[in-house]
Amino acid sequence: MAEGTPRIVVVGGGFAGFYALRHLHRHLAPEQAELVLVNPTDYLLYSPLLPEVATGVIEARHIAVSLRRALPRVRLVLGHVTGADLAARTVTVTSAPASGPREVHQEHWDRLVLVPGSVTRQFDIPGVAEHARGLKTLVEAVYLRDHLMHQLDAADAEPDTEEGRARRRERLTVVAVGAGYTGTEFVAQTQRWLRTIERRWNRTGTEDIRWILVDVAPTVLPELGPELGRLALDLLHDRGVDVRLGVSVASADARSVTLT
Structure with missing residues (x-):
């Protein structure tokens, strides 16, 4: 990527992040922007069909869409964003490799899209x-x-x-x-x-x-x-x-x- 090319970092590879990147992928030429996706997995999960996977109706692989294949121009960074510095325009990415300690590094951004998705709420209920x-x-x-x-x-x-x-x-x-x-x-x-x-x-x-x-x-x-x-x-x-x-x-x- 040429020096000075704006970098767009998208945090979250769910529906919102995927479609945002697909739109940017289609409408921006490579020299216009570097596209980066930070996501804990290398696939888009079609979550509405999770109950079907849990009941054996659908195989797990059928609801996992390869992000690299669907977004070939996007640089995929596997990990979780654990911090953001708005003044420095960086996000802190923590990844957990298959072996060894966790790795932490910074990703610079010119434009930041935060769509990290949701987690199961537990409301601090005991047990x-x-x-x-x-x-x-x-x-x-x-x-x-x-x-x-x-x-x-x-x-x-x-x-x-x-x-x-x-x-x-x-x-x-x-x-x-x-x-x-x-x-x-x-x-x-x-x-x-x-x-x-x-x-x-x-x-x-x-x-x-x-x-x-x-x-x-x-x-x-x-x-x-x-x-x-x-x-x-x-x-x-x-x-x-x-x-x-x-x-x-x-x-x-x-x-x-x-x-x-």
């Missing part, structure tokens, strides 16, 4: 960070699928004793917090998926799983309006989901969750 799992990344989606399968396998193998039945009930209880798009779809899709594979277990069927969907809001899917929200709520009730609205999580531990 949530240690014992709950989000659904924001591919790793979390695959983990949830594998964890659910493990719990079902373990529940099916529990002995028919008082203690074994108690452990079985725990393993077969799923609490999803958040009745928006992700939480509602995760519960509905997972139920449907497990129904197609329940023959793999000898003593456990989908009717044995207790589903609890919790949200502090007064309706499910509030983004869609009251009419569609009521239809979704009726569908969940018909499927046996215990929907608790106006309720939040007070605390969680390794074996239980306390609701308000």
Whole structure:
């Protein structure tokens, strides 16, 4: 890149960052601007389909779009921005290589676009960070699928004793917090998926799983309006989901969750 060429640094490779860079990629010639993307992964995650990955409907690779392939002129910097100096026009990038210590360096910018995306909110609720799992990344989606399968396998193998039945009930209880798009779809899709594979277990069927969907809001899917929200709520009730609205999580531990 020629000296003096303006550098545009975009922080975040989600939808906003990706489309901003694609627009710049199309409308600015290489000599007009150097394009830099700082992102923790080398792919754009199509997050609306994470519930489908968590339920095995879609393979993880099908919702990961290669940033290098889609944006060939963009220099991709893998890492997290941990600081910004507006006066010096630099951002601090911290990366975690596969081996060795973390690496920290500065990236200079002439124009800065901050679209880092979102993370799962935990609200400092006791035990949530240690014992709950989000659904924001591919790793979390695959983990949830594998964890659910493990719990079902373990529940099916529990002995028919008082203690074994108690452990079985725990393993077969799923609490999803958040009745928006992700939480509602995760519960509905997972139920449907497990129904197609329940023959793999000898003593456990989908009717044995207790589903609890919790949200502090007064309706499910509030983004869609009251009419569609009521239809979704009726569908969940018909499927046996215990929907608790106006309720939040007070605390969680390794074996239980306390609701308000």
